[in-house]
Amino acid sequence: MEKKEDTIQLSEEQMYDMAELFKIFADSTRIKILVALIRSERCVGEIADALTISQPAVSYQLRILKQSKLVRSRREGKQIWYALADDHVKTIIQMAKEHLEE
Amino acid sequence: MEKKEDTIQLSEEQMYDMAELFKIFADSTRIKILVALIRSERCVGEIADALTISQPAVSYQLRILKQSKLVRSRREGKQIWYALADDHVKTIIQMAKEHLEE
């Protein structure tokens, strides 16, 4: 039976970056947006309507999520469609859900 | 081969609670404290010295961590010893580390 390491090595910078990563998830509006995007790609208006958040507020948060490379976007005519950048977001949210359910 | 569910069901309240949980990890001082506690139980002064953070700042953050049930404490004479409440913290930090390393 392999034992888990009981220490985790992290540099000062890594700990700082880690906090920055958690900050992105530390807002319920962003969580709602991310959860909505787990199901499917969505455009800005859809998100605003579905979550009853103002359009500028949604755009503001989408920008943050995009800068953090958690979502990507593509333009299609007048609309801009947003989707999760990869599977990490889903994994992290799933983990957090399991933690909260205990 | 079992397929993962491609949706995650979360109530409004769960998403709010999730954001609150991430907020606790969204501060580099708290991350540093938690990482220090992965190795071993520590008293306030030790933490302050090791991380070069003022004693009141450490106490303030420990209080938040305790209220969030991420750490527990016990008094031993004049000192108060803090430790991680369970294995969850370590798991979450390990996950975040792996995410950042990609």
Place this chain on the structure above:
DNA sequence: TAAACACATAAATAACTATTTATATTATAT
């Protein structure tokens, strides 16, 4: 080309939060 639509951006504001400085509490030692 003008109007309408979808989205982004800017400025202002309000709310929250971490740190510092100072002081209070609790426990030990003299």
Place this chain on the structure above:
DNA sequence: ATATAATATAAATAGTTATTTATGTGTTTA
């Protein structure tokens, strides 16, 4: 009892951030 040590708490401050309101940008349609 008093002094000292370890930690907690309070008040003040400064920095950050999400939302609103207003406006700008890019795209389609009439």
